Structure formats: C-alpha cells, structure tokens
Amino acid sequence: MxxxxxxxxxxxxxxxxxxxxxxxxxxxxxxxxxxxxxxxxxxxxxxxxxxxxxxxxxxxxxxxxxxADLPGLIGIEGEYVRSGHLKLARSLGDFAALQAYAEQTRGFDLGLQLLDRSELRRRFPWVGDVAVGASLCPDDGHANxxxxxxxxxxxxxxxxxxxxxxxxxxxxxxxxxxxxxxxxxxxxxxxxxxxxxxxxxxxxxxxxxxxxxxIISAHPAMLVTEPLPGVMTVSTGVEGGGIYARQVARGNCILGGGRGFALGPQQARPGQAAVLEILRNAGELYPFLQGAQAIRTWSGTEGYLxxxxxxxxxxxxxxxxxxxxxxxxxxxxxxxxxxxxxxxxxxxxxxxxxxxxxxxxxxxx
Ligand SMILES: Cc1cc2nc3c(=O)[nH]c(=O)nc-3n(C[C@H](O)[C@H](O)[C@H](O)COP(=O)(O)OP(=O)(O)OC[C@H]3O[C@@H](n4cnc5c(N)ncnc54)[C@H](O)[C@@H]3O)c2cc1C
The missing domain is CATH 3.50.50.60 (FAD/NAD(P)-binding domain)
Structure with a gap:
C-alpha cells in the first residue's frame, strides 16, 4: 500500500x-x-x-x-552559489520600476541595493554603457x-x-x-x-x-559560450526582460532570452532568431562577450498559465x-x-x- x-x-x-x-x-x-x-x-x-x-x-x-542547505537536502552542492543577482535598467523609466519594486518588497528581507549609473560602473565595470542603473539582490544566485x-x-x-x-x-x-x-x-x-x-x-x-x-507550452532559448576568463561575478537579468546571463566557475557564460519553438510535444529548439537576439543583446549589455564563441544552444518545454x-x-x-x-x-x-x-x-x-x-x-x- x-x-x-x-x-x-x-x-x-x-x-x-x-x-x-x-x-x-x-x-x-x-x-x-x-x-x-x-x-x-x-x-x-x-x-x-x-x-x-x-x-x-x-x-x-x-x-x-x-x-541554503542543499547538501543536507539532496547530498550534493549542485554548483549552487549565492553570487548575487543584478537586475539592470536600460532606461530611467526601468530604473524607476526597480526602485518601486525595492520599495514594495521592503518587508521581505531581500536586501535589495539600488545602484545608480556611477555606482554600477564602479562595482560592475564589465556591464555595458546601455545600462543606466541596477538593483542588486546580494543573496540570490545560481546553480547547475x-x-x-x-x-x-x-x-x-x-x-x-x-x-x-x-x-x-x-x-x-x-x-x-x-x-x-x-x-x-x-x-x-x-x-x-x-x-x-x-x-x-x-x-x-x-x-x-x-x-x-x-495552460500553454513555451520554450525559453538558451546558449552557452566557450570558457572565458572570469568576469561576471553575479547572475544578471534586465528589467523588462530580453536577456539573462551568468558565468560558471569553468568560465563558460550561460545566456538566455526570447523563445524557441516545439519540435514535438516533448522536444524544443531555441531557433535562429532567438539566438541572434541573445547575441545582439549580449554585445550591448556585456561587451566582453562580443565575438565569444557559442558552443551549444538548447531550449526546454515549460508550462504557462x-x-x-x-x-x-x-x-x-x-x-x-x-x-x-x-x-x-x-x-x-x-x-x-x-x-x-x-x-x-x-x-x-x-x-x-x-x-x-x-x-x-x-x-x-
Ligand atoms: C530553458 C528554460 C530556462 C529556465 N530558467 C529558469 C531559471 O533560471 N530559474 C527558474 O527559477 N526557473 C527557470 N525555468 C523554469 C523551471 O525550469 C521550471 O519552472 C521548473 O523546472 C518546473 O519544474 P517541474 O517539476 O514543474 O516541471 P518539469 O521539470 O518539466 O517536470 C515535469 C515532469 O513530468 C513528467 N511527466 C509529464 N507527463 C507525464 C506522464 N503522463 N507520466 C509520467 N511523467 C510525466 C515529465 O517527463 C517531466 O519530467 C526555466 C525553464 C526553461 C525551459
């Protein structure tokens, strides 16, 4: 039973x-x-x-x-790191939205830090000039x-x-x-x-x-670059969406954005348009990635209400x-x-x- x-x-x-x-x-x-x-x-x-x-x-x-205790829960570290999550603003309107979110979530102990343009440049010099500000959540992170x-x-x-x-x-x-x-x-x-x-x-x-x-299915598009010198110290996203990126300890940068397509009920592919858009956005927001070699692209099948x-x-x-x-x-x-x-x-x-x-x-x- x-x-x-x-x-x-x-x-x-x-x-x-x-x-x-x-x-x-x-x-x-x-x-x-x-x-x-x-x-x-x-x-x-x-x-x-x-x-x-x-x-x-x-x-x-x-x-x-x-x-916080992943090894205690599942027995492995899973490459989980609390690197911080940096959400970038591409316009002053987007920065105002980040400020409003920080205000609304004050009671939740996220510890958000708002960075204006000069503070962003000082702390994260590898972020492209198109970013006018950001919000950092220091204890968010990423895992494999x-x-x-x-x-x-x-x-x-x-x-x-x-x-x-x-x-x-x-x-x-x-x-x-x-x-x-x-x-x-x-x-x-x-x-x-x-x-x-x-x-x-x-x-x-x-x-x-x-x-x-x-419910419908959709297919976020993803790619990973060749290993590169360590640059990105945090996982990043952008207010309004479009692209997200992180770098793993081996040096590869993992980037996502846009939507792919279904090959069948259980298989998905990222699609050329989404991959090109990720690369275009990456060149603007993370200039050190210009010319980096993407070594693999993929997608998955996710449910959306x-x-x-x-x-x-x-x-x-x-x-x-x-x-x-x-x-x-x-x-x-x-x-x-x-x-x-x-x-x-x-x-x-x-x-x-x-x-x-x-x-x-x-x-x-
Ligand atoms: C490309 C991509 C990027 C994403 N990035 C992030 C991210 O950075 N951060 C984040 O928080 N989330 C992210 N997500 C979302 C996240 O991965 C999903 O929300 C989460 O994994 C859902 O978990 P799940 O267990 O509900 O679904 P799944 O992992 O899809 O598991 C459902 C399982 O059910 C099984 N199943 C279905 N039908 C049957 C059946 N009839 N009989 C037996 N088994 C069945 C399937 O085979 C499947 O293994 C991303 C998703 C995708 C696709």
Whole structure:
C-alpha cells in the first residue's frame, strides 16, 4: 500500500516525493522519461527571488532557506552559489520600476541595493554603457540544473520513495477513495493521494480529472559560450526582460532570452532568431562577450498559465488530488518550497506558506 503517487520527476515532483518520504509517507514517484530530464534539468539555473510578484515571495523565501542547505537536502552542492543577482535598467523609466519594486518588497528581507549609473560602473565595470542603473539582490544566485534536478529524485529514493522512470502515466481513475494510476509500461499503482507535478503536461492530467486549465507550452532559448576568463561575478537579468546571463566557475557564460519553438510535444529548439537576439543583446549589455564563441544552444518545454502564475494546491473537483505546475519559466528556485507545501497538505492538511493566490479555482467561471 502506498500513501501518495507523485506524477512527474522534475524538481517540484521530486521535492514533494523527498519531503513526503522524510515525513514517513510511503510514496511512489512516476516519471515518463528520466527524473530531471525536462525543464528542471535544462533551465538557465537562476536561483533568484528578485523580480518575483509579491505573493510568490513567501514561498520563494522558504525556498531560499531550503537552498541554503542543499547538501543536507539532496547530498550534493549542485554548483549552487549565492553570487548575487543584478537586475539592470536600460532606461530611467526601468530604473524607476526597480526602485518601486525595492520599495514594495521592503518587508521581505531581500536586501535589495539600488545602484545608480556611477555606482554600477564602479562595482560592475564589465556591464555595458546601455545600462543606466541596477538593483542588486546580494543573496540570490545560481546553480547547475543538470546536477540539482536529478539529485532531488535520488535523494527521495534514498529516503525510501519508490522511483519509476520511463513510466508514462496513461490512465487515471478515482473511485472516491483511491487513485488508480496506469502506466504505458504496465505498472499499476494505487493511493489515496495523487500529486500532479507533470510540468508543461500537467494540463492533460488536470483535464483528465475533470479540471481543464488554459495552460500553454513555451520554450525559453538558451546558449552557452566557450570558457572565458572570469568576469561576471553575479547572475544578471534586465528589467523588462530580453536577456539573462551568468558565468560558471569553468568560465563558460550561460545566456538566455526570447523563445524557441516545439519540435514535438516533448522536444524544443531555441531557433535562429532567438539566438541572434541573445547575441545582439549580449554585445550591448556585456561587451566582453562580443565575438565569444557559442558552443551549444538548447531550449526546454515549460508550462504557462495566462496570468503567468503557477497552480499550486488542492483540486477543486477531486479529493486527494493536488496540483503543482505552470511555473512560467521561474519554477527552479521555487521548486523545493512547492514540493514542501504539497507534502504539508498531505501530512498536515494545510501548507505553512500562503498558496491561495495559486488556486486552480481562479480558472473556473
Ligand atoms: C530553458 C528554460 C530556462 C529556465 N530558467 C529558469 C531559471 O533560471 N530559474 C527558474 O527559477 N526557473 C527557470 N525555468 C523554469 C523551471 O525550469 C521550471 O519552472 C521548473 O523546472 C518546473 O519544474 P517541474 O517539476 O514543474 O516541471 P518539469 O521539470 O518539466 O517536470 C515535469 C515532469 O513530468 C513528467 N511527466 C509529464 N507527463 C507525464 C506522464 N503522463 N507520466 C509520467 N511523467 C510525466 C515529465 O517527463 C517531466 O519530467 C526555466 C525553464 C526553461 C525551459
């Protein structure tokens, strides 16, 4: 007998499985491909709170605490560094928006530092002249998603979760007491709790259980350069979006921006236009990257709801069903806290962090 089936082995599902197992629940984690092989393992690696909407900040702050002891949680460092996150402004209007955000988030302990043009030049001389100011969140940072995402599933397994990979869920029934979950490989599981953590594909699961949501898939474009001398001391973004960039200890710079396209339901590519736009923006904002060789480009498949907020919490139709999906390109940092919130609902009936804003009910007429 198992207590909970977690559908989806990304950072959200694997965190939920890990924390459920730590709390003594019998849990099965079911993944169609390999744990961490989709968004959670191919993302940019930004672990930032800065820039999030205010109602995400309690969860994001909790995630920040969990990330602080990553080795204690998943057994590896995952190249996680609290380098700081520098959000650049390209106009005075954008700088005013950064100032307003710093004011609105004053109660959240983000420690934001506003840098005018001269302070920005003094502290980050490698930033291009197009930037007129910035906001620095000193304790935000970045990590290697390829290491971190699968490590969550391995940690769940070490704590006793049964992890099934290459097990696509193709049928779910609910008989008012138990969920019956059928996989393409013949695996059949049953449990009173089902956690829908199926990422961009979670809408299919919700619809199958009578709760359709207007989720779409999109594909952030990414590239990495050859190793370069160490220059970027912080992870960076830009007010209004367009580009983000970080440099890892080996010297490679990882850049993201714009959207790619789907090759199929599970495969995405960055596309030429998005890659050229990243390179153009990079030349302006980070002049030391002019002429750098991009050695690889990629993308991933991420779920977006119309309001760009996730769905987190209980189903409105099926007792025992919980959702955690639709992170709109920003769920890597939140993932561990979302997994914890879902595990708390299973074990304690409620989550310690406020999640009402993310209810699936907001899509019901
Ligand atoms: C290119 C890119 C860059 C990003 N950059 C950042 C960033 O810098 N910072 C940040 O915070 N966030 C970022 N994100 C977003 C972040 O990666 C995601 O929000 C987060 O990883 C979502 O985790 P997840 O567990 O919900 O989804 P996923 O990692 O997609 O996991 C869902 C899993 O469910 C499985 N699944 C689906 N259907 C089934 C089924 N029927 N049966 C069994 N298994 C199934 C899938 O195979 C998949 O492994 C980025 C995303 C992308 C794509």
């Amino acid at each position: 198992i207590d909970a089936i977690v559908l989806g082995g990304g950072i959200v599902g694997a965190s939920a499985a890990l924390i459920l197992a730590q709390k003594g629940q019998r849990v099965a984690l079911v993944e169609r491909d390999f744990c961490g092989s989709h968004s959670s393992g191919v993302n940019y690696g930004g672990v930032r709170r800065q820039g999030r909407p205010l109602h995400q900040l309690p969860l994001s702050q909790r995630a920040h605490q969990l990330w 998603p390829r290491l971190v995402a699968p490590a969550f599933a391995r940690a769940a397994q070490r704590h006793g979760a049964a992890v099934y990979e290459q097990a696509e869920v193709i049928g779910i029934e609910h008989d008012s007491r138990l969920f019956q979950v059928h996989c393409a490989n013949g695996l059949h599981l049953q449990a009173p709790w089902l956690l829908n953590c199926a990422g961009a594909w979670a809408g299919k699961v919700a619809a199958q259980l009578g709760e359709p949501v207007p 119309p309001d760009h907020e996730p769905v987190i919490g209980p189903s409105s139709t099926q007792p025992g069903l919980l959702h955690g999906f639709g992170f709109a390109g920003a769920g890597f940092q939140l993932g561990p806290a979302v997994g914890e919130a879902l595990a708390e609902i299973v074990c304690d009936g409620t989550s310690r962090q406020p999640i009402e804003a993310f209810s699936i009910r907001r899509f019901q007429a």
